[in-house]
Amino acid sequence: MEETMEPEAPAAELERLLELTAKGDRDAFSRLYGRTRAAVYATALTVTGDAGRSEELCHDAFLRIWDYASSYRPRGTPMAWILTVTRNLCLMELRREKRGATLTDEEWAAIPARSDASAEDREVLQTALGRLKPDERQIVVLHAVSGMKHREIAKLLDLPLGTVLSKYRRAIEKLRGIMEGE
Amino acid sequence: MTDREIELKIRKAVENTAPDGLSKLLSEIDDRKGAVNIVEKTGKRRNRWIGIVAACLALVLVAGAGGFYYGQNYSVATVVSLDVNPSIELRVNRNEKVLSCRGLNAEGQDILASMGGGADLEGAKVSVAVNAIVGAIVKSGYLDSLSSAILISVEDNDTQRGASLQAKLVAEVDGVLQTASSSAGVLSQSMTVDADLNKQAQQNNISSGKAAYINQVIALNPSLEFDRLAQLTVEELRDLIRLGAPAMPIGKSEASRIAGEYAGVLELDSPAGFVDPELDDVVPNYEVDIFWNGREYEYMVDAFTGEIISGQPDIVSREQPAPSGTGAGTATAVSSDDALNAALAYFGEKHPELAGQEIAGKSVEYDREDNDYDVEFWCSGYEFDYDVDASTGAVRREDTRYVKPAEPGTAGGQSSGTSNTGTPGTGSATAPNGDIGADAAKEAALKKAGVSASDAVWLKCQREYDDGRLEYEIELYSGSTEYDITVDAATGEIVKFETELIDLHHDDDHHSTGTAAQTSDIGADAAKSAAFTHAGITEGQASRVKCERDYDDGRLVYEVEFKSNGYEYEYKIDASTGSILEHERDWDD
Numbered sequence: 001m002e003e004t005m006e007p008e009a010p011a012a013e014l015e016r017l018l019e020l021t022a023k024g025d026r027d028a029f030s031r032l033y034g035r036t037r038a039a040v041y042a043t044a045l046t047v048t049g050d051a052g053r054s055e056e057l058c059h060d061a062f063l064r065i066w067d068y069a070s071s072y073r074p075r076g077t078p079m080a081w082i083l084t085v086t087r088n089l090c091l092m093e094l095r096r097e098k099r100g101a102t103l104t105d106e107e108w109a110a111i112p113a114r115s116d117a118s119a120e121d122r123e124v125l126q127t128a129l130g131r132l133k134p135d136e137r138q139i140v141v142l143h144a145v146s147g148m149k150h151r152e153i154a155k156l157l158d159l160p161l162g163t164v165l166s167k168y169r170r171a172i173e174k175l176r177g178i179m180e181g182e
Numbered sequence: 183m184t185d186r187e188i189e190l191k192i193r194k195a196v197e198n199t200a201p202d203g204l205s206k207l208l209s210e211i212d213d214r215k216g217a218v219n220i221v222e223k224t225g226k227r228r229n230r231w232i233g234i235v236a237a238c239l240a241l242v243l244v245a246g247a248g249g250f251y252y253g254q255n256y257s258v259a260t261v262v263s264l265d266v267n268p269s270i271e272l273r274v275n276r277n278e279k280v281l282s283c284r285g286l287n288a289e290g291q292d293i294l295a296s297m298g299g300g301a302d303l304e305g306a307k308v309s310v311a312v313n314a315i316v317g318a319i320v321k322s323g324y325l326d327s328l329s330s331a332i333l334i335s336v337e338d339n340d341t342q343r344g345a346s347l348q349a350k351l352v353a354e355v356d357g358v359l360q361t362a363s364s365s366a367g368v369l370s371q372s373m374t375v376d377a378d379l380n381k382q383a384q385q386n387n388i389s390s391g392k393a394a395y396i397n398q399v400i401a402l403n404p405s406l407e408f409d410r411l412a413q414l415t416v417e418e419l420r421d422l423i424r425l426g427a428p429a430m431p432i433g434k435s436e437a438s439r440i441a442g443e444y445a446g447v448l449e450l451d452s453p454a455g456f457v458d459p460e461l462d463d464v465v466p467n468y469e470v471d472i473f474w475n476g477r478e479y480e481y482m483v484d485a486f487t488g489e490i491i492s493g494q495p496d497i498v499s500r501e502q503p504a505p506s507g508t509g510a511g512t513a514t515a516v517s518s519d520d521a522l523n524a525a526l527a528y529f530g531e532k533h534p535e536l537a538g539q540e541i542a543g544k545s546v547e548y549d550r551e552d553n554d555y556d557v558e559f560w561c562s563g564y565e566f567d568y569d570v571d572a573s574t575g576a577v578r579r580e581d582t583r584y585v586k587p588a589e590p591g592t593a594g595g596q597s598s599g600t601s602n603t604g605t606p607g608t609g610s611a612t613a614p615n616g617d618i619g620a621d622a623a624k625e626a627a628l629k630k631a632g633v634s635a636s637d638a639v640w641l642k643c644q645r646e647y648d649d650g651r652l653e654y655e656i657e658l659y660s661g662s663t664e665y666d667i668t669v670d671a672a673t674g675e676i677v678k679f680e681t682e683l684i685d686l687h688h689d690d691d692h693h694s695t696g697t698a699a700q701t702s703d704i705g706a707d708a709a710k711s712a713a714f715t716h717a718g719i720t721e722g723q724a725s726r727v728k729c730e731r732d733y734d735d736g737r738l739v740y741e742v743e744f745k746s747n748g749y750e751y752e753y754k755i756d757a758s759t760g761s762i763l764e765h766e767r768d769w770d771d
Contacts, residue, residue, distance in 0.1 A: 010646055026208060033204050038193070041200035055201045062203075066211050068398075071423045073462060075545055084426040088402055095405075112199055121195035129192070144189035145196050149657060149666070150641060151682075161682070162733055165641075165659070170732075175188050 014078035022070035029066060039079065039146035040086050046138040047090040051112040057093060061086040080152050083142070087156065108137075128178045136171035139164055185640065256281065260347060261337040261375075262308055263389030266324045267415045268293045270300075270315055271389050274308045278347065283311060287387045293318050308347070309354045316358045325359065325366040327458050328519045331417040332359075334370040335391020344372035369420060371395070386412040395419055402427035421461035431461060431485045437468030440488050441481035445472050446496040460518060461485050464547050469517055474498070480517065516575040518546040521555035525568040528577040529561075536561050554578060620645070623654035623669040630667060630676045633660040645671060653677060704760045706731065709740035712760050713753040717767075719746050731757065739763060745770050 014035060020028030040061050044054035064085055072081050110125040111117055117125070129137050135157075142153050154164040259276040263269065268289035273281045283300030285291030293315065294300040303311040316332065319325060325332060334351050338344030352370045359366055373394055383393040386409055396411045399422055410430055411419065418431060432440070434457040442448040456471040466485035471478055474497060481493030516524070522544065530537070544559040557568040567581040618626075620643050628635055641657040641664075652671035659665065668678035704712075706729045714721055721727075724744040731740055738757035745751070754764040 010648060012648070026211070029211070030204060030208065033207065037202070037204075038197045038200045042196045045196070051199070055203065058201070059203050059207060062207050063210060064401075066207075068402075068423065071420065073424050074543060075547075081424075081426070085402070088426050088428075092404055110199075112201060115199055117195070117199045120191075121198050124191050124195040125199060140189075141192055141196065144192040147644070150664075151666075160733070161664070165664070166732055168641075169639075172185050172188055175192075176183055179188060179191070180183055 011076050011078055014082075015072075015074045015076075018065075018069050018072050018078055018081075019074070021066060022072070029069075032065070033062060036079065036082055039083060039142075042141050042145040043083050043086045044090050045110060046134070046141050047087060048094065049107040049134070050109050051115075052109075053093075055112060057086070057090050061089050064089060077152070079146055079148055080156060083146060083148070083156055108134075124179075128175055131178060132171050132174060135159075136167045136174070139168050140171040140175070143168060186643075259338065259340070260308075260344065261390070262312065262347070262351065263333075263335045263337070263391040264312065264315055264319070265333040265335070265389055265392040265395075265416050266319055266330070268319060268322075268324065269387070269389045269392060270294065272303070272308060272311060274347075276343075278308045280304050280306050280308055280311045283315075286389055289324075293322060309350055312351055313354050313358055316355050317362070320358065320362045320364055325362075325364045327417075328365045328522060329367070329417060329421075329458075329460065329462060330364075331367040331369055331415075331420050333391060333395060333416045333420075334368065335389060335394065336370075336372040337375055337390055338372065339374050341372065341374065344374075348372040367417075367420065369395075369416065382408065385409075388412050392416065392419075399423055399427050403429075406430050415459065418459045418461060421459065421466070424462060425466065429486045431459070431466070432468070432483070432488045434459060434468060436488065437483040437485075438470055440483050440490065441468075441470035441472060441493065444481065444490050444493065444495050445474070445479060446498045447472060447474055458517070458519075459485070463518065464549075465491060467491055471517075472497075516555070516570065516572050518548060518555060520575055521570040521572070522546050522557055524570050524575045524577055525557035525559075525566075528568065528580065529566060532580070533561075548572065617645075617652060617671045618669075618674045620654060622674055623671065624656060626669050626674045626676065627654075627656045627658065627665070627667040630679055631658070631660070631665045631681075633658070633665070703731075703738060703757045704740075706740060708760055709753075709755045709757065710742055712755055712762065713742040713744070713751065713765075716753065716762055716765060717746065717751050723747070724751075 014032065017028045017032040017035070021032055037058070041054055041058045044057040044061065045051060048054055048057065061082075065082060068085065072078065108126070108130045110129060111122055129141065132140065138157065139153055142148060142156070143150065148156070150164050150168060151161055154161045157164070257275065258273045258281060260274040260278075262272045262274055263286075264272075267287075269286035270283065270290045270293065271286055272283045275281055280303050283294065283297075283303045285294045285300065291299065296318065297303055297314065303314065306314075312334075319332070324330065332355065334348065334355060336344045336348045336351065338347070348370050352368055355368050359368065371391060371394065373391070376390070376394075379390050379393050379397075383390040386393070388396075392412070393408075395416070396408055396419065399411055399419055400406055400408065402423060403426075406427060407430070410433075413433060414422070414431065415434075418433075422431065437459075438457050439448065456473075458469040458471075460467050460469050460482075465482075467482045468485055470481040470483060470493075472481065473479075477497075479494055479497055482491040483489070484491055526541070539562045542560045545557070547556045548554075549556055552569070553572045555568075555570045555572055557566075557570055559566055564582050568577050569579040570576070571578055624640070624643055628638060631638075637660045638658045639660065641659065642655065643657075644655045646653055646655050648668075654669040654671055656667045656669060657664065658667075664682045666678070666680040666682070667676060669675070670677050710721070710727065710729050714724060717724075724746045727742070727744040729740055729742045731738065733739070734754065740753075740755045740757055742753040742755060743751065748770050750768045750770040752764075752766045752768075753762060755761070756763055
């Protein structure tokens with residue numbers, strides 16, 4: 001099956017929404033939220049490994065985006081900026097708890113408590129992604145959900161591009177095995 | 183199942199389970215005011231301020247002497263502060279008259295020296311006083327750099343009055359800067375009085391406004407220390423926030439010291455250094471100009487690591503005295519400001535028909551690989567893109583592109599790209615409004631890359647709109663090269679083609695042979711044996727053994743997995759030393 005995904009929020013549109021948000025435009029902020037909610041949530045989820053905390057952090061991240069939208073400088077990387085803000089917030093939260101920034105495999109709890117997630121979504125989120133290592137999970141989820149390039153993800157996570165690419169491939173291969181019922 | 187299908191499943195699952203908290207957010211943002219508003223302006227020329235500033239000062243004196251009016255009210259209603267590097271505070275009564283004015287740091291006191299240390303401004307309307315002070319700050323060169331910034335803070339418990347004065351002062355300062363052709367950014371905020379903040383400010387000789395701004399940086403990264411941030415200029419703080427406050431920048435004086443040491447001039451008294459923070463560059467840096475022996479030498483110092491990015495070492499021992507009358511020597515590199523000015527000058531000459539039109543969205547990025555600056559801006563519906571040689575300042579290339587706004591119901595605007603010959607105003611070429619499809623786009627990409635379909639590993643093929651144009655963004659790798667290719671969806675034309683050499687070393691079984699592939703590689707057999715020894719078993723007792731060579735954070739490692747006695751083992755072993763980096767044991771379910 002050959003296909004392309006729906007065009008993701010183009011950078012220019014996100015930039016315009018950020019610009020309007022900076023001017024206090026609630027509608028623009030709502031649209032920005034709609035466009036980036038999944039990516040922000042995914043970032044929080046892969047950093048903390050916990051759906052409940054990610055919901056709170058996602059909320060805090062958007063408050064911060066509202067407050068700081070005016071400091072974004074248009075240079076074609078609005079998603080990277082939004083996710084940097086989110087990631088810093090999450091890491092800060094983990095540091096505050098003195099848990100360090102690393103996640104162990106047991107801590108993956110991706111299904112929110114109040115969720116009517118379908119069986120397939122549960123399977124993908126909890127079981128399939130749960131079998132990846134935290135860094136593999138982070139890379140593959142960011143790539144799938146935010147639409148950022150590997151190079152941008154490498155920059156966000158402060159990893160060499162080669163590492164991101166190899167972890168991405170490994171994660172995809174593992175997921176393929178799991179999803180195809182190896 | 184394709185990579186894309188796997189990704190789609192993940193995306194769908196996250197989208198379906200991500201909580202929708204918009205209404206809660208909207209109710210909360212009502213109580214928050216946008217923290218700091220940034221007004222960005224265009225600036226074309228510098229150093230034309232002298233006459234203008236003199237005029238501003240004359241105005242103050244007239245207003246001060248003629249309208250020397252202390253209202254009935256001597257009590258402070260509002261505190262206005264101005265911060266660049268100089269910090270100046272004005273106490274203002276409810277009629278917007280200045281009750282007192284003082285410099286909070288040495289630079290602030292210097293600025294006010296020509297105004298009786300601030301006393302001359304007492305009784306003047308605050309907008310007039312601010313006008314004069316900003317004029318003096320411009321005159322002192324603090325706002326010369328394109329990326330410089332001034333912060334105006336209005337502290338008032340009457341939030342409505344504070345916000346209204348904030349707007350008035352921003353317009354005033356904007357006017358002064360515009361007249362002076364300064365392109366400095368104007369940041370402003372209004373806030374209520376906060377005793378803790380005032381204390382923090384006093385301890386560091388800065389204004390409460392700057393203290394509030396610093397606290398925004400700390401909110402982004404609490405590991406940064408207030409007193410060190412207080413040493414930074416408003417420009418550095420602003421750029422730090424824009425970057426998400428990843429770490430503490432080394433600061434201007436440390437940058438100057440590092441560049442001086444590298445240049446070998448640290449021990450000499452003579453060299454004068456000028457430091458311009460460029461934290462908003464691709465590689466955040468401090469640009470340090472060192473003047474020595476009649477020449478100007480430019481250094482770029484990494485803003486966070488202190489590493490020298492560019493510049494000549496040991497200039498004292500290498501350089502001959504400059505020929506007289508040549509001014510700056512050949513060693514002078516071109517700054518990002520110079521690059522922007524060169525592009526603007528080229529633009530001005532080439533496109534007189536656009537004279538006077540607003541120029542927006544200026545950006546300058548340094549490309550280390552090509553040693554040039556990529557300068558971009560918009561004017562009259564066109565995007566202008568220049569490559570400026572970083573050694574000579576010459577414009578190497580001009581691209582103009584007309585971007586037609588997208589019309590409802592169409593696939594998006596169309597554009598025409600022209601190189602060197604682009605003449606805005608003559609209209610755009612029309613392209614067929616279609617979509618060649620992902621397969622054709624991939625085929626075009628393979629052809630351009632010279633890679634056969636069987637050798638290509640696809641990372642991405644995504645349809646996107648860019649500047650109103652529908653494109654396919656394609657990423658693939660083959661061998662050790664990653665290709666990043668953009669194909670115009672309407673024409674199949676290659677719009678962008680970039681390659682990058684990468685270290686992959688992933689998963690391929692032939693990498694996991696027993697032979698050491700390099701001198702510092704112990705080989706897969708030794709790695710497995712290290713893991714078995716650690717687990718306390720022999721190779722014969724292990725089943726489903728997997729051994730993969732991989733790069734982890736730039737280090738070559740072996741990842742060894744096996745099962746034994748009802749357990750599942752995972753090891754990560756340093757490929758050069760054989761030491762165990764990580765190990766895990768789980769019940770084998």
